[in-house]
Amino acid sequence: MARRINVLGAAVFVLALGLWELLVRTSILDFAYLPPPTVVAQGLGELVSSGELGEALGHTLFAALSGWALAALAGVAAGSVLGLVRPVWMYSMASLEALRALPIVAFVPVAVLLFGFSVQTEIMVAFYAALWPILLNTISGMRTEPRMLESGAVLRLSRAAVLWKIRLPGATAMIVVGLRLGLSVSLVLTLVAEMVGNPAGLGFLLVEKGQALQPGQMFAAVFVIGVTGIILNALVMGAARLAFRGQMASSGEVSS
Amino acid sequence: MKAKKERGGTPIRGLLPLVALLVIWELVGDPASPYFPPPSTWIDGIQPLIDADKLLPAIGQTSLTFVLGLAIATALGAIVGTLVGASRSVDRALSPSLEFLRALPAASLVPVAALVLGYTTQMKLVVVVLPATWPILLTCRTARRTLSPVLLDTPRTLGLSTWHRTTKILTPALTPAVLLGVRVAAPLALIITLLVEIVTRVNGLGAALGAAQAGFLSAQVYGLLTIAGILGFAVNWIVTRAETSVSRRMRGTV
Numbered sequence: 001m002a003r004r005i006n007v008l009g010a011a012v013f014v015l016a017l018g019l020w021e022l023l024v025r026t027s028i029l030d031f032a033y034l035p036p037p038t039v040v041a042q043g044l045g046e047l048v049s050s051g052e053l054g055e056a057l058g059h060t061l062f063a064a065l066s067g068w069a070l071a072a073l074a075g076v077a078a079g080s081v082l083g084l085v086r087p088v089w090m091y092s093m094a095s096l097e098a099l100r101a102l103p104i105v106a107f108v109p110v111a112v113l114l115f116g117f118s119v120q121t122e123i124m125v126a127f128y129a130a131l132w133p134i135l136l137n138t139i140s141g142m143r144t145e146p147r148m149l150e151s152g153a154v155l156r157l158s159r160a161a162v163l164w165k166i167r168l169p170g171a172t173a174m175i176v177v178g179l180r181l182g183l184s185v186s187l188v189l190t191l192v193a194e195m196v197g198n199p200a201g202l203g204f205l206l207v208e209k210g211q212a213l214q215p216g217q218m219f220a221a222v223f224v225i226g227v228t229g230i231i232l233n234a235l236v237m238g239a240a241r242l243a244f245r246g247q248m249a250s251s252g253e254v255s256s
Numbered sequence: 257m258k259a260k261k262e263r264g265g266t267p268i269r270g271l272l273p274l275v276a277l278l279v280i281w282e283l284v285g286d287p288a289s290p291y292f293p294p295p296s297t298w299i300d301g302i303q304p305l306i307d308a309d310k311l312l313p314a315i316g317q318t319s320l321t322f323v324l325g326l327a328i329a330t331a332l333g334a335i336v337g338t339l340v341g342a343s344r345s346v347d348r349a350l351s352p353s354l355e356f357l358r359a360l361p362a363a364s365l366v367p368v369a370a371l372v373l374g375y376t377t378q379m380k381l382v383v384v385v386l387p388a389t390w391p392i393l394l395t396c397r398t399a400r401r402t403l404s405p406v407l408l409d410t411p412r413t414l415g416l417s418t419w420h421r422t423t424k425i426l427t428p429a430l431t432p433a434v435l436l437g438v439r440v441a442a443p444l445a446l447i448i449t450l451l452v453e454i455v456t457r458v459n460g461l462g463a464a465l466g467a468a469q470a471g472f473l474s475a476q477v478y479g480l481l482t483i484a485g486i487l488g489f490a491v492n493w494i495v496t497r498a499e500t501s502v503s504r505r506m507r508g509t510v
Contacts, residue, residue, distance in 0.1 A: 008345065009349055009350070009353070011349075013352050013353045016353055031372050031373070032372075033372050034372050090267045090269060091267075091269060091270055091272055091273065092272075092273050093270040094269070095272070095274035095277075098274055102481065103443075103447045103450050103484050103485070103487075103488045105450050106450055106480070106484040106485070107481070109465050109468070109477055110481060112469055113469050113472065113477055188361040188363045189363075191363045192454075192455070195363070195366070195455050196455060202364075206364060206367045210368070210370065215371060218368060219368065221364070225360065225361060225364045226356060226361070226364070229359050230356075233359075
């Protein structure tokens with residue numbers, strides 16, 4: 001955790017922003033709707049003070065996190081069954097792989113068709129998107145190393161004890177990876193659902209500001225979306241490290 | 257015996273639930289249902305698009321954007337990844353900026369690109385290239401960083417020119433990593449292509465899908481979804497095949 005602050009990296013980041021500002025101000029980069037960073041910062045201020053940002057952010061987070069939480073429950077439960085019960089896996093895995101090949105975004109129009117322009121559309125899309133990584137990671141996480149199971153047999157553990165003491169801890173790291181991937185895709189797909197379907201949240205804010213020709217506010221919204229993604233990812237990682245310290249370390253996920 | 261079974265591919269009989277679901281849907285489904293039209297109506301649904309000669313051009317535009325976008329992303333990712341991975345200080349200098357750009361969801365770039373670049377095919381391409389570059393760039397950076405110094409020093413001792421060092425040593429050594437990145441980037445690029453098309457309705461399969469949804473042509477939506485799925489399946493299959501066969505051959509020579 002005690003990492004040195006990357007001064008050089010931060011300097012380059014600031015320098016790049018400065019260069020962007022300069023190129024736009026001097027009209028070397030000449031696009032009609034490309035704002036310099038100062039205008040973007042101003043746009044961010046406007047969005048915050050008008051309260052639009054808070055409302056949109058809350059809405060998007062609510063939809064993305066509800067979908068993700070549902071997917072976590074369903075994905076871990078179904079993934080455990082598929083990973084542990086061979087016949088179920090044999091008679092359904094190919095169906096799942098065929099379904100997974102369908103590009104997720106192509107489901108957004110279907111969800112809009114089924115659930116209309118509502119927050120359900122967003123939650124369903126977020127759920128569907130997050131389900132795949134969580135489900136597949138749980139399935140492969142449940143494939144415990146045979147030697148571990150053998151030692152369980154030697155110790156005469158009951159089936160429940162094998163599940164609780166060997167299988168689940170062995171799968172934890174994989175499941176956490178699935179949860180992280182799932183969270184970022186559910187956020188992205190929620191944004192898509194908002195752009196195409198339900199007119200609310202950050203996704204709609206982007207489209208709205210674009211149509212209102214407010215590039216400063218629009219770039220500010222993009223910036224907020226990026227930061228939100230980083231914070232959510234860090235939160236999941238932090239929570240996982242706290243909750244499953246031993247399991248994560250055993251799989252090399254914790255480097256500190 | 258059991259371990260051997262696990263190593264093999266997914267059993268085909270696993271397709272049974274999907275087939276059963278489609279059959280039940282077909283038998284029980286109401287052809288007039290606005291939400292769940294049975295599979296047989298899907299073909300009728302896309303028939304108007306075929307008659308109007310719109311389906312094939314749409315698939316063509318989507319494929320073109322996808323292939324071009326992935327090709328540019330591969331070149332860009334491989335070159336920048338190699339350069340960044342070659343030097344610690346460049347890596348340190350650029351990684352915060354790269355990390356932030358990578359964290360931006362591709363979806364949020366679509367409206368921005370549409371506003372700045374307009375509703376054009378170039379805009380589609382830019383939006384596809386950006387997110388598809390990251391997996392390739394990152395795997396290439398790691399591979400370049402962990403490259404054995406001996407592999408680089410030997411040709412220098414032998415007095416090979418920079419050009420020959422690049423083509424004979426660096427390229428073969430990094431190709432498997434680039435292909436691994438492409439394998440991750442390809443499905444992503446297809447998704448982003450469809451996404452841009454759905455959101456901006458410029459052209460292609462995604463635009464057709466968006467238009468069908470807006471017109472409540474549910475059978476057509478499901479038909480197009482199936483076509484998109486077949487496209488996704490084909491892309492996955494080709495990329496995985498290419499990656500495994502090339503990296504197997506590479507492992508023999510390196």
